[in-house]
Amino acid sequence: MLGSLDCMHWDWAACPTAWKGQHHRGDHNSPTTILQAVASQDLWIWHAYFGMAGANNDIAVLMSSNLFDDVIDEVEPDTSLYANDVEYKYGYYLTDGIYPEWATLVKTLSCPDDEKRLYFKKKQESARKDIERAFGVLKKDGLSSPNRRGYLKKGELIAQQGLMIQDQKNIIKDHEQQIGNFVEENKKQFEKIRLLVENDKQKLPSL
Template sequence: MSARSCRDCLENFYEGVNFLYGRQYLRMPIATDVPLLYEAHQRIHGFPGMLGSLDCMHWEWATCPTAWKGQRHRGDHEGPTLILQAIASQDLWIWHTYYGMVGANNDIFVLQSSRLFDDVIDGVAPNTSFYTNDVECKYGYYLVNGIYLEWAMLVNTLSCPDDEKRLYYKKKQESARKDIEQTFDVLKKSWCIITQSTPSTD
């Protein structure tokens, strides 16, 4: 097949996926989804008020133009990358993505550039209040790794737990964050299948 035919087939595939699954999966949670997310995360992970796990993944860009490689390369990766920020729940529902930041950036800069909290800032976010220990919390939260800022809606892991209770929490939090790691693994494997059957046209 020619490169043009491969590209057209891939676009048709994307349109088909969007048609079949877009209304159910490719969207932000609405008010009726939030209690379901809370219930599932509390039942599976033991975290009340958890909306999902937030993380970033570096996506290798094998055909990056030479002039752009410097700003898209970071020392802990072999070549240039683009960054994907995503939130996923335990059933692989990816309901937030922000893609395309250059690989030289870190997760904090990506978060500050994304529009994740725009609805909350603008006051149009769905009601996500919940109760824990008889205290009402206005917004749910996202589990993140230890490099993120201490924001109210981000729950970091503990870097150096110094007692059994904190050690237990660290293990539970890291276990719950497997949701986003599993999601990234699925994306990588899916991309490998697509690229193995489709010649690169970048």
């Protein structure tokens, strides 16, 4: 299991006036923003996607998010597993009943008719509480609690994501620099090897 997938709406108190109409939902009295997240059992949120403006449900956000981009592009890490002597190529996410019937999404059973399916329903719904607990921690830590750090603006949330991406780019840049330094320091040695290879090629009989 890769984690539990769900979306959360919370009131956006700092929403700019010009955007309030785009972020208004009929079941909320104030503007809201939506977060799609995947959380593991230890409450680690390793996927976060902020949905588009408008009254979007979980399906609309899923269709626009980048959650399965690596799977579609066939560049995802190996998450295959064996269960009951059957190999499954992809990892899976626990979801509720609103999500589509995809191979990577494992939903609960609406009407279990035997003990085995009832047991599965109980375990699936129990494990899926991980994402609800993670959302609860986010709310408690100040995303929607004015009594602590205040409302966190959507721009600040996006800025935090930008900083994380920049950190990853810096790591890649450092690795590229280290490779470049290694090549530069060993350029003479590489040239000697190249000359030796060229000499060996010249000594080979022509066909």
